[in-house]
Amino acid sequence: MIRARNLPFAATVLIFIVAYALCVMQFPNMLSTRVIGNLLTDNAFLGIAAVGMTFVILSGGIDLSVGSVIAFTSVFVAVTVRAGMHPAMAFSLALVISTAFGALMGLTIHALSMPPFVVTLAGMFLARGAAFLLTTESVPISHPFLDTLGDMFFRLPGKGRLTFLAMLMLAVFVIGAIIAKRTRFGANVYALGGSPQSAELMGVPVRATTIRLYALSGALAGLAGIAYTLYTSAGYSLATVGMELDAIAAVVVGGTLLTGGAGLVMGTLFGVLIQGLIQTYIVFDGTLSSWWTKIVVGLLLFAFIVLQRVILLFHGPRGKPARMIPAGG
Amino acid sequence: MLIEARAIRKSFYGVTVLDDVDFTLHAGEIHALLGENGAGKSTLVKILTGAYRRDGGTMRLEGTEVEPRDVAEAQAMGIGTVYQEVNLLDNLSVAENVYLGRQPRRFGMIDTKRMEAEATALLARYGLRVDPGESLSAYSVAIRQIIAIARAVDLSGKVLFLDEPTASLDAREVEAIFAILRRLRDDGLGIVIITHFLDQVFALADRVTVLRNGKLVGSRAISDLPRRDLVGMMLGRELAEETHSRSAAPPADTPAPIRFRGMGKTGSVAPFDMDIRPGEVLGIAGLLGSGRTETAFLLFGIDRADSGSAEIDGRPVTLNSPHDAIAQGFGFCPEERKTDGIVADLSVRENIILALQARRGWSRPIPRREQNAIAEKYIRMLDIRPTDPERPIKFLSGGNQQKVILARWLATDPRFLILDEPTRGIDIGAHAEIIRLIDGLRAEGMALAVISSELDELVAYSSRVVVMADHRQVAELAGDEISAQAIMAAMAVEAA
Numbered sequence: 001m002i003r004a005r006n007l008p009f010a011a012t013v014l015i016f017i018v019a020y021a022l023c024v025m026q027f028p029n030m031l032s033t034r035v036i037g038n039l040l041t042d043n044a045f046l047g048i049a050a051v052g053m054t055f056v057i058l059s060g061g062i063d064l065s066v067g068s069v070i071a072f073t074s075v076f077v078a079v080t081v082r083a084g085m086h087p088a089m090a091f092s093l094a095l096v097i098s099t100a101f102g103a104l105m106g107l108t109i110h111a112l113s114m115p116p117f118v119v120t121l122a123g124m125f126l127a128r129g130a131a132f133l134l135t136t137e138s139v140p141i142s143h144p145f146l147d148t149l150g151d152m153f154f155r156l157p158g159k160g161r162l163t164f165l166a167m168l169m170l171a172v173f174v175i176g177a178i179i180a181k182r183t184r185f186g187a188n189v190y191a192l193g194g195s196p197q198s199a200e201l202m203g204v205p206v207r208a209t210t211i212r213l214y215a216l217s218g219a220l221a222g223l224a225g226i227a228y229t230l231y232t233s234a235g236y237s238l239a240t241v242g243m244e245l246d247a248i249a250a251v252v253v254g255g256t257l258l259t260g261g262a263g264l265v266m267g268t269l270f271g272v273l274i275q276g277l278i279q280t281y282i283v284f285d286g287t288l289s290s291w292w293t294k295i296v297v298g299l300l301l302f303a304f305i306v307l308q309r310v311i312l313l314f315h316g317p318r319g320k321p322a323r324m325i326p327a328g329g
Numbered sequence: 330m331l332i333e334a335r336a337i338r339k340s341f342y343g344v345t346v347l348d349d350v351d352f353t354l355h356a357g358e359i360h361a362l363l364g365e366n367g368a369g370k371s372t373l374v375k376i377l378t379g380a381y382r383r384d385g386g387t388m389r390l391e392g393t394e395v396e397p398r399d400v401a402e403a404q405a406m407g408i409g410t411v412y413q414e415v416n417l418l419d420n421l422s423v424a425e426n427v428y429l430g431r432q433p434r435r436f437g438m439i440d441t442k443r444m445e446a447e448a449t450a451l452l453a454r455y456g457l458r459v460d461p462g463e464s465l466s467a468y469s470v471a472i473r474q475i476i477a478i479a480r481a482v483d484l485s486g487k488v489l490f491l492d493e494p495t496a497s498l499d500a501r502e503v504e505a506i507f508a509i510l511r512r513l514r515d516d517g518l519g520i521v522i523i524t525h526f527l528d529q530v531f532a533l534a535d536r537v538t539v540l541r542n543g544k545l546v547g548s549r550a551i552s553d554l555p556r557r558d559l560v561g562m563m564l565g566r567e568l569a570e571e572t573h574s575r576s577a578a579p580p581a582d583t584p585a586p587i588r589f590r591g592m593g594k595t596g597s598v599a600p601f602d603m604d605i606r607p608g609e610v611l612g613i614a615g616l617l618g619s620g621r622t623e624t625a626f627l628l629f630g631i632d633r634a635d636s637g638s639a640e641i642d643g644r645p646v647t648l649n650s651p652h653d654a655i656a657q658g659f660g661f662c663p664e665e666r667k668t669d670g671i672v673a674d675l676s677v678r679e680n681i682i683l684a685l686q687a688r689r690g691w692s693r694p695i696p697r698r699e700q701n702a703i704a705e706k707y708i709r710m711l712d713i714r715p716t717d718p719e720r721p722i723k724f725l726s727g728g729n730q731q732k733v734i735l736a737r738w739l740a741t742d743p744r745f746l747i748l749d750e751p752t753r754g755i756d757i758g759a760h761a762e763i764i765r766l767i768d769g770l771r772a773e774g775m776a777l778a779v780i781s782s783e784l785d786e787l788v789a790y791s792s793r794v795v796v797m798a799d800h801r802q803v804a805e806l807a808g809d810e811i812s813a814q815a816i817m818a819a820m821a822v823e824a825a
Binding site: 182183194198262 | 419429432
C-alpha cells in the first residue's frame, strides 16, 4: 500500500504517464527514445537546479536566487574561458563561488532570523547585478574540452541519445535522493520543515543544517549554470530570468509540500519532465502558443496545492488507530 | 540523591522568577511539581533541563556539580524532557522520530532497516506495536506521547521531566501512560511531572514540591499529605483563615433571564447548569486547569459546546461564536490581556470603540465625534491614565490596559459581562479600583461572571460562587456560605 505521505508523488508519476500516453495517442512519433533523450537534455539545467530547490522547500524555505546564480555562473564561465582559462578550472571556480554564495545566504537567514524569501530575493538581485558587472553582452564560447563534453553520449535503442547533460542531471537526482533519505543531513532537513522549534528541541543542529542547505542549493544552481553554458555554448547575463519559479513549480508539481516537511527528490524529476512534456507537445502541435506551458503548469500547481490540502485533511493526526498491548507485557 | 538543586535563582529583566528554590529528586521516585500560573515551575524545569541558564545556586547530578548549557548537553548527562505540545515531528516516521540525530549508519548511510527494527523493539518494551515506517502524524496524541517518553528515556536514561503529559488525553490513555511511568520508576528512573490535575498527583506521585510566586512552599511525601493541605500550599493560605465580610447583596430569588442547561464539552468541561441574574456577580473559583477559563469560553461561544442549551428571556439561543454572544449582549474580558485583549498599536480610543463598532457592523462607522465622546466618557469614568485618548494602548500600564478593555465592553452596554482574571498582573491600587468597579456595575444591575484565583477578591464581590475542580463544577456557594475557607475546602474535594 502507498503511504499517505507518498500519495502526491504517486499522483505526479500517474499524471506524467497519462499525459505521455495522451500525447502518444495524438502524435505516435512522440513515443521514441529520441524524444525522451531530448526531454532529458533540454531540461537538464532546470532539473539540476530543481534538486537544490527541493531540499530548500523541504526545509520550509525558498531560494529565489537560483535563476540569477545560473546566469552569473554561465557569464562567469564564458568570460573566464574567453580570457584563456581552462574550462575545468572555470567550472571549479564557478562552483566554489556559487556554493560560498549559498552558504552566505544560509548564514544570513539563520543569524538574522530573516525569512529566506527576503534574503534570497536580495541574493537574486546581487547575483544578477554581478553577472551584468562582468558583461552585458552574450559571450559565445568554444573550447575542445567543451566539445568533448558536448559529444559525449550513450546511444539509446532507436535513434535517441543519452547526452552528458542528461546523465549529469540523472546523477544529481540519484545523489540528491540518497542525501535526502539516507543521511542525517537529509533527516535534519525534513525535521526543519516539520517544525523548527521541535527540531531544535530534539537536538537538530539548526544553524549548520541551514547553512549547508543553502550552500547545496547554491552549488546545484552553479552546476545548473555550467550545464546551461554547455547547452547554449554561451554566457548571457539576461538568461534564465525567473527560472527559480519554474524550479519551484517543478518541485511542487513533483509532490513536495510547499510549506516543507514532506516530499521526494524523485518527484521533482517528474515535475520537471511534466513541464518538458508540455513544451514538447506544443512543438509537435505547431499551432499552439508556447505560453500554454505556463497555463497548464499553473493549473497543475493549483491542482497539487488542493490535493495536498485534501490529503492533510484526511490523513491528519489521529487518523490511524494504534494497537496497544498491555503495558509491561 | 539523583538531582540536588540548592538555592536556584533566576530573574528576567530584573524580575525575580525563582528565589532561592531548592529541589531534590531521588532515583526511583515520581515527583510532582505543582504551582499556579507564574509560580516558576516551568522556569525551574527549564533550568534543570538545560533550556535556561541559572543566575545562582548549585545543581548536582548524582553528587557531581553540573551546569548544562543546552538541552542536548542535559540529555547527554542523562536528563531527558517530554514537553506538552512541541515535541516530536509529525512529518517524520516513527523510527526517525525515535532516532533523529543518532540514526544507526552503515557505510555513512542511514541504515533504515536496522533503525526501524530497533524502533520496533524499543517501542514493544512500552507495550506499543506500531508501524515504524509510518508517519508519526498517523498516530494519536497518546501514542505520540509514549513514543516521546521512549525517545527521552532511551536518549537520557536517568531523569525524565514531563510537562503536562496528559493534557488532552482520555482516562484510558492516561492510565496507559501512568502504567509506563510506574514501570520506569520501578526500573530506577527519577521522574518529575508537572500537572494541574490533583487526582493524578495523588494517583501517581510519591512526593510533591509546591512553588508559589517563585518561592519554594514545601516538599512533602504524598502519603502523609491530606488533599486540603496541598490545596492550601498551592494557594498560600491556611484553612483556618477568617471568613470575610461581604458587601455584595444576597441574590434575589427571581427566575434568571439567562440560563444555561447541561452545557459541556468533552475533554474540556463536564456539563453544568448556570443561572445568570442581573445585579449579581457569579464568582468562578478553581485552580489553574480546573476548567474555569474553558467554562468562560463556552459561555461566550469561543468554544462550541457539544451538549446542553442556552436560554435567554425564555427563548432558546445558539452561542456558536463570539459574534452570537455579542449579539445577545454578552461581553468577555479574557485572561491573556496582552495576546487576546488589547490591540497594542491602536490608540486608547480605537481600543475602546472596537466591540461597539463590531456590533454595529463595519458598514456603519461610528462618527469620529461620537467616538471621542465615548472615549472621554470612559476615560473619566474608569479613571484611565494617561487621559490622552490618542495614545497607543501599549504605552499604558497593565491596570490601565485592563480598564480600557473593560471600557470596550461597557461601551456596548452588555447585559452579561464575563471577566477572566481581571486583576492579574496589575498593581495594588488598580486592583482595588477594579474590584470597586465590579461592585459598582453589579449595583447598577448588570449581570457579571468573574473568574479569579484570588479568593479574598471572590469573597468580596460575589453573590454566588461556583467552585470547579478537575473540569467539573464541584460546588456552588451562596450568601453566608461564601468564605475563602469554604471555597478552598470545596476545591479539595476528591473527584468521584
